[in-house]
Amino acid sequence: TNRGDIEAKTVGCVAAGNSGVLAKMAGLKLPLESHPLQALVSEPLKPVLDTVVMSNHVHGYISQSDKGDLVIGAGIDGYNGYGQRGSYPTVEHTLQAVVEMFPIFSRVRMNRQWGGIVDTCPDACPLISKTKVKGLYFNCGWGTGGFKATPGSAHVFAASLAKGEMHPLAAPFSIDRFNTGALIDEHGAAGVAH
Ligand SMILES: Cc1cc2nc3c(=O)[nH]c(=O)nc-3n(C[C@H](O)[C@H](O)[C@H](O)COP(=O)(O)OP(=O)(O)OC[C@H]3O[C@@H](n4cnc5c(N)ncnc54)[C@H](O)[C@@H]3O)c2cc1C
Known part of the structure; x- marks a missing residue:
């Protein structure tokens, strides 16, 4: 450290x-x-949208916060990187999707935009795994859909570390699957492509 x-x-x-x-x-x-x-987060508006709307077809999602801001997102930027900004073509694509769903939002101004870095695996599933370095384990690869799963996965991860053997629920998520070919391939589970 x-x-x-x-x-x-x-x-x-x-x-x-x-x-x-x-x-x-x-x-x-x-x-x-x-x-x-x-x-992306917009300027605050009066209440206009009381649910989260997500479209896999035009690929975007939108909701309205209690403060009135529209909270908007879509897919990853296509390039690999660690810059927490993202690129303009993705902003444009995201807003095109939102305006296609809700033309009423075409004149709303965006207040801010940022990018977080997501860790994506080729089969869109996480790694919960031992490594070839003795005593070193990884729980990662949650990509764009880890909010719901990371707390639960932490329990099986902690149990695995404590016992030195992967918990049965974690075992299929081993790094070895990329050698054995036993991929999980659950792209559809998150409802988004990453
Ligand atoms: C814009 C955006 C929108 C998202 N929307 C959704 C959504 O709608 N639904 C959903 O399910 N998921 C969503 N996600 C994905 C979700 O945020 C992640 O899958 C989830 O947070 C991953 O959890 P984690 O515990 O693996 O890692 P994180 O919560 O990212 O925690 C990793 C931690 O490691 C720390 N760290 C990094 N490097 C080091 C280091 N060298 N030393 C020490 N500490 C370090 C970081 O500071 C961080 O605190 C979104 C992500 C982004 C960026």
Whole structure:
């Protein structure tokens, strides 16, 4: 760490978009790509939308916060990177999707936009796994859909670290699946492509 060494027999790494960077420090290359995923927030409006709307067809989602801001997002930026900004073509595509669903929002001004870094696996499923470095485990690869799953996965991850063996619920998410070919391939589960 930047405050010196910390020693432990077992280390669990849960650094999401930076997992690949940490893996590299241990001489590992994970089957992960890091991409920016953007979100946008508009100026506040009076109540106009009382539910979350998501379209897989035009690929965008929108809801209205209690403060009145529209909260808007879509897919990842196509390039790999760690810049927490994202690119304009993705902003344009996102807003095109929203305006196609709701033409009424075409004149709404955006207040801010940012990008977080998401860690995506080729089969769109996470890695909850031992590594070839003894005592080093990773729980990552949750991509654009980890809100619901990361708290639960933490329980099986902690149990795995405590016992030194992967919990049966975590076992299919091993890094080895990219060697054995036993991929999980649940792109549809999140309802979004990443
Ligand atoms: C704009 C955006 C919108 C999203 N929308 C949704 C959504 O609608 N639904 C959904 O399910 N998911 C969504 N996600 C994805 C969701 O945020 C992630 O899948 C989830 O947060 C991953 O959880 P995590 O615990 O693996 O990592 P995180 O919650 O990202 O935590 C990783 C932690 O590691 C820390 N860290 C990183 N590097 C280091 C280091 N070198 N040393 C120490 N600490 C480090 C970070 O600071 C961070 O606190 C969205 C993501 C973004 C960016």
